[in-house]
Amino acid sequence: MRLGVFGGTFDPPHIAHQLLAEQAREQLQLDTVLWVPAGDPWRKGERDVTPAADRVAMVERTVEGNQAFEVSRVEIEREGPTYSVETLAALRSERPDAEPFFLLGADALADLPNWREPQRLIELATLGVAARDGPRPGDGEIEALLPGLSRRVAWIELPRLDISATELRRRASEGRSLRYFVAPAVEAYIREQGLYSAP
Numbered sequence: 043m044r045l046g047v048f049g050g051t052f053d054p055p056h057i058a059h060q061l062l063a064e065q066a067r068e069q070l071q072l073d074t075v076l077w078v079p080a081g082d083p084w085r086k087g088e089r090d091v092t093p094a095a096d097r098v099a100m101v102e103r104t105v106e107g108n109q110a111f112e113v114s115r116v117e118i119e120r121e122g123p124t125y126s127v128e129t130l131a132a133l134r135s136e137r138p139d140a141e142p143f144f145l146l147g148a149d150a151l152a153d154l155p156n157w158r159e160p161q162r163l164i165e166l167a168t169l170g171v172a173a174r175d176g177p178r179p180g181d182g183e184i185e186a187l188l189p190g191l192s193r194r195v196a197w198i199e200l201p202r203l204d205i206s207a208t209e210l211r212r213r214a215s216e217g218r219s220l221r222y223f224v225a226p227a228v229e230a231y232i233r234e235q236g237l238y239s240a241p
Contacts, residue, residue: 045140046075103227214238
C-alpha cells in the first residue's frame with residue numbers, strides 16, 4: 043500500500059491543499075492520502091493557532107467525498123510539540139505494510155536540514171515534493187542540503203496557486219467571501235463557529 047502523509051496546520055485547509063493532495067495521489071499512485079493536522083506545531087510558536095478540534099473539523103469537511111482521503115489525529119492526540127519524524131515513526135508502527143510518501147512543498151524541502159532528525163525522516167519516507175515554477179534544484183543542490191536526500195525525492199507537478207492561509211484568515215476576519223478558496227462546508231463551518239473573527 044502506497045500511503046501519502048500530508049501534514050500541516052490547515053488553519054484553514056484550502057483548495058491548494060486539496061490540489062496538492064489529489065495530484066500527489068494521482069502522480070505517485072498513492073492508495074490513500076492521510077491528512078495529518080498538526081497538534082502543537084513547533085514552527086508556528088509566534089502566532090495563535092486555531093484549536094485542534096476546529097482544524098480537524100475543517101479538514102474532515104475538506105476531504106468529504108474523496109474515498110482516497112483520510113484524516114489522522116495522530117498529532118492531535120500527542121502531547122507537546124509535534125515533529126514530522128515522530129509522526130512518521132508512529133504511522134510506520136500503525137501501518138507496517140504501508141510505503142509512506144511524505145508530502146511537502148519545495149520551500150519546505152529547502153528548510154529540511156532545520157527539521158528535527160532530518161536524516162531519520164528520509165529513512166522513514168520518500169518525500170513527495172510539489173515542484174514550483176522555474177527550474178528544479180539539481181541532485182547536487184539537493185545532496186548539499188542532506189546526504190542521500192536526492193534518492194528520496196519524488197517530484198509532483200503542480201500548477202502554481204498562491205493561496206495563503208494567513209490571507210484567508212484576514213479575509214474571514216473582514217467578513218469577506220472565502221468561496222472557491224475553501225470547500226463550501228469549510229466556509230460554512232468558519233462562519234458558524236465565528237473562526238478568525240476580529241477581536
